[in-house]
Structure formats: structure tokens, C-alpha cells
Amino acid sequence: MRLFGRRSKGSDSPPPAAWYAAPDRLGFFRYWDGSQWTDQYRPVQRASTPEQPEGTSRSGLPESLWSAVRPGSLASEVRDAARRGLDRVMRTERAPELKPVKPWARASVWQNVVGESHYREAFLRIVQETRARRGEYGTDIDGVSALVIAEPRNEYDPNAVAVFVLGHKVGYLPRDAAALYSAPLQDLADRGEALAVEARVWVAPVDDTEMGGSVSLMLPPAQGVQSFNDLPGVPCQVIPQGGAIQVTGEDQHMDVLGKYVGDGERHLAVTLHVVEEQKTERSKPYDCVEVRLDGHRVGVLTRAMSEKMVDVVQYISDRGKLPVCRAVLKGSSLRAEVVLFVAKSHEVSQRWLDAVDSGEDCAE
CATH class of the missing domain: 3.30.70 (Alpha-Beta Plaits)
Incomplete structure (x- = not known):
């Protein structure tokens, strides 16, 4: 099997017969017979260094040939392939700093x-x-x-x-x-x-x-992978992810939601706010959690669910941050529904609350 069968014009003589780091098999050396690759392979650990002549590199290629070969020649192809094979054997590719x-x-x-x-x-x-x-x-x-x-x-x-x-x-x-x-x-x-x-x-x-x-x-x-809309441009705190909570009253805000719906689900970032609601003129006002999308009201939580969310929402607000949570929008421009995926007040950990209180960049 010839991996380097082409010679360029004016090529210099190929490297001598020896074991080189295999460019096509990680962790192995491959035998070069002086004119072409053979089908003989040896694991790196078994290709003993003492067998290499004095003055050779770790790949088995004479040190003088690392710099003496002419660019574009058969010898340079073998040299570069050996270097690539050696690099793959000696180290792993690391992740970027992100x-x-x-x-x-x-x-x-x-x-x-x-x-x-x-x-x-x-x-x-x-x-x-x-x-x-x-x-x-x-x-x-x-x-x-x-x-x-x-x-x-x-x-x-x-x-x-x-x-x-x-x-x-x-x-x-x-x-x-x-x-x-x-x-x-x-x-x-x-x-x-x-x-x-x-x-x-x-x-x-x-x-x-x-x-x-x-x-x-x-x-x-x-x-x-990321939210369909941008997070608020002011200090905010994302509440940890939790179970599904249905928002109510979306039908009254289709002028806003209609601009966000698509063929599939939209994964949104919404903000939560404690507001006073009163169902009827005679009913007693209560603290309700209002849901806003890019600053526009798109619904509220039920009274029972608001009671389970109001404490954590108020906790974040009292510390000068805007409470944010994940939401999924489904539907069409005619009718749509919004579902939150957020931890309730009793589900967030004390460690997380302490981090919010101290102003640390706390994990969700």
C-alpha cells in the first residue's frame, strides 16, 4: 500500500528504511522500506527506542533529514506525516478557552x-x-x-x-x-x-x-441551545429550571405572542413580577405573579401557583435584580400558550439563595 507514491520534480532521495510514526494509525509505528510504506505496524510502546540509530528523532527519521529535505518532495511528505503521527501519539487535542x-x-x-x-x-x-x-x-x-x-x-x-x-x-x-x-x-x-x-x-x-x-x-x-429572545439588558437572575407551570390569560395578549410564534416550539426567556390582582370589584386583592416577554405582559399565574412562586420572585427583586425563567411558547398567531419551566420557592436551595444574596455569579 503506497501512501506517498508521487514524486515531485527535482525531489531529493527518500528517507532510509526505518520505523516511523504511522500517519494513518494512532499509537503505532509503520515500517518504511526506503521507497514505500509496508503493511508492517508496531505499537509505540513496542517500537523500542534503542533499535533506532544514533542521531535519529523519536519517529525514527534521522535528525539531519528534518531540515534537509526539499519542500514538496517525497521525503518531505514522509517527514510531515511522521510528525503528524507523532503529535497524535504524544498529546490530545484540548478544548478552546470558553x-x-x-x-x-x-x-x-x-x-x-x-x-x-x-x-x-x-x-x-x-x-x-x-x-x-x-x-x-x-x-x-x-x-x-x-x-x-x-x-x-x-x-x-x-x-x-x-x-x-x-x-x-x-x-x-x-x-x-x-x-x-x-x-x-x-x-x-x-x-x-x-x-x-x-x-x-x-x-x-x-x-x-x-x-x-x-x-x-x-x-x-x-x-x-439558547433562548429565542435575548435576556434583559439589566441585572437579572435566572431561576433554576423546574417543573412545568401553565400561564393563564395568554389569549388576551396575542398582539404580543403572535410576533413570536413559529412552526415549532419557541424557547423563551421571560421575566416574573409580583403585582396586585383583583378578580372582581368585590374580591380581595392578592399578590399575583405576572409573566412578561421582552417587557410586555403575556399572562399571569393562577392564585394557587402564584403563592408558590411569589417568595422567590420577591427575593430576587428585593436585591435589585430582574427574575428570569425559561418558558416554551406553542401555537399560532390565532391562539398560543406559554408554559414556564421553573423551580418554585420551596424547591430552590439555600446555597443558591445565599449566592443571590451575596451578589455572586451563582449557578442556576
């Missing part, structure tokens, strides 16, 4: 990652860093966080989406899925952020020298 952010919509779909066989060194590192217990047939690592990052400059696919676990690249989203997620993920990257999701990692020996693995991710819908 701030991890949770998806706006609830993550609900498991997605398998592809291309893991090209990143076997990463799986070895993951096992080492997590100190995961190795079973008889492999290691199952649950509950780790993965970053999902668009790669618009990928030479094979401008919609490529890379996956990193513990900072190590482990593969990519399949092409069809990447086409859906690339744009919203690139929007995050433009803001210096990266989508952080739950991952499951399975690691098992490929042979006695290498680890291989597989990864699956819990992803949100592509349209829910």
Missing part, C-alpha cells in the same frame, strides 16, 4: 458521538483523570460534563461540531446532527461560551497497548 453554559431548553435526547477511534489517547487520559474503576470488560463513566463546540473552519465540514470531555477532544456529532446544532453553537462561541451537557463515557481496551471508547451526550433540541 465559558461553559447550560442549555436553555431541557436536555432530553441522547446523541451518540462519532469518530472516537481517532482519539484513543483522550480516553486513556479520561480514565486516568477520573480515576474510574476499571471493570473486567471496560469502564463506564457517567455524569461527566462535555463541551459541544462548533468548528466552522473544519476542512471537511464547515458545520462540524466537536465534543470535548474533561477538556479532551473525543469525537464529533454526526454530520446530520451537526448541521442542526452548528449555528446556535457558533453564536455561543462568538460570545465566548460553549454548551455544557451531560455525557456518558465507555472506555475499554482495544488491545494490550491502547484504550478505545464511545461517548453519548444528553442534548437539548437544537432550537433550545
Whole structure:
């Protein structure tokens, strides 16, 4: 099998026969017979350095040839391939420096990652860093966080989406899925952020020298990577995600909601406000939680549900921040409904409340 069969005009002599870092197989050396690649491979750990002649590099290529080969020649192709192979063996590809952010919509779909066989060194590192217990047939690592990052400059696919676990690249989203997620993920990257999701990692020996693995991710819908509308441009606090709460009275605000509806669900950021409501002239006023979309009222919570939300809404408001929560809009310009996904007052933790009180950048 010839991987470097073309000679350019004026090419210099090819490198001597030796073992070189295989450009086509991670973690292996491949034998170059002086004119072409052979089908002989040896694991890196078994390609013993003492067999290499004095004055050779770690790849087996004589040091004098690293700089002596003519650009574009057969020798330079072999040299560059050996360097690439060595780089892949010696290190893993690290994630860009981006701030991890949770998806706006609830993550609900498991997605398998592809291309893991090209990143076997990463799986070895993951096992080492997590100190995961190795079973008889492999290691199952649950509950780790993965970053999902668009790669618009990928030479094979401008919609490529890379996956990193513990900072190590482990593969990519399949092409069809990447086409859906690339744009919203690139929007995050433009803001210096990266989508952080739950991952499951399975690691098992490929042979006695290498680890291989597989990864699956819990992803949100592509349209829910970030909110459809922008968060308020004033200090605000996102309330942790919780169960579904139906908003009432949306039919009275279709002039606003009609501008946001689409063919599918819209994952929105809405603000919550404590207002005084009175059902009839004779009824007693009560504290009600009003829902606003980009500053416009789009409904209220029922009296019973307002009682469960008013404390946390007021707590945030009293500290000079605007309470924000996740919402889903469904319907058409004729009629639509809004559902909140937010933790009630008794469901938020004391640690979270303390962080809000201290002004820290608290997690949801």
C-alpha cells in the first residue's frame, strides 16, 4: 500500500528504511522500506527506542533529514506525516478557552458521538483523570460534563461540531446532527461560551497497548441551545429550571405572542413580577405573579401557583435584580400558550439563595 507514491520534480532521495510514526494509525509505528510504506505496524510502546540509530528523532527519521529535505518532495511528505503521527501519539487535542453554559431548553435526547477511534489517547487520559474503576470488560463513566463546540473552519465540514470531555477532544456529532446544532453553537462561541451537557463515557481496551471508547451526550433540541429572545439588558437572575407551570390569560395578549410564534416550539426567556390582582370589584386583592416577554405582559399565574412562586420572585427583586425563567411558547398567531419551566420557592436551595444574596455569579 503506497501512501506517498508521487514524486515531485527535482525531489531529493527518500528517507532510509526505518520505523516511523504511522500517519494513518494512532499509537503505532509503520515500517518504511526506503521507497514505500509496508503493511508492517508496531505499537509505540513496542517500537523500542534503542533499535533506532544514533542521531535519529523519536519517529525514527534521522535528525539531519528534518531540515534537509526539499519542500514538496517525497521525503518531505514522509517527514510531515511522521510528525503528524507523532503529535497524535504524544498529546490530545484540548478544548478552546470558553465559558461553559447550560442549555436553555431541557436536555432530553441522547446523541451518540462519532469518530472516537481517532482519539484513543483522550480516553486513556479520561480514565486516568477520573480515576474510574476499571471493570473486567471496560469502564463506564457517567455524569461527566462535555463541551459541544462548533468548528466552522473544519476542512471537511464547515458545520462540524466537536465534543470535548474533561477538556479532551473525543469525537464529533454526526454530520446530520451537526448541521442542526452548528449555528446556535457558533453564536455561543462568538460570545465566548460553549454548551455544557451531560455525557456518558465507555472506555475499554482495544488491545494490550491502547484504550478505545464511545461517548453519548444528553442534548437539548437544537432550537433550545439558547433562548429565542435575548435576556434583559439589566441585572437579572435566572431561576433554576423546574417543573412545568401553565400561564393563564395568554389569549388576551396575542398582539404580543403572535410576533413570536413559529412552526415549532419557541424557547423563551421571560421575566416574573409580583403585582396586585383583583378578580372582581368585590374580591380581595392578592399578590399575583405576572409573566412578561421582552417587557410586555403575556399572562399571569393562577392564585394557587402564584403563592408558590411569589417568595422567590420577591427575593430576587428585593436585591435589585430582574427574575428570569425559561418558558416554551406553542401555537399560532390565532391562539398560543406559554408554559414556564421553573423551580418554585420551596424547591430552590439555600446555597443558591445565599449566592443571590451575596451578589455572586451563582449557578442556576
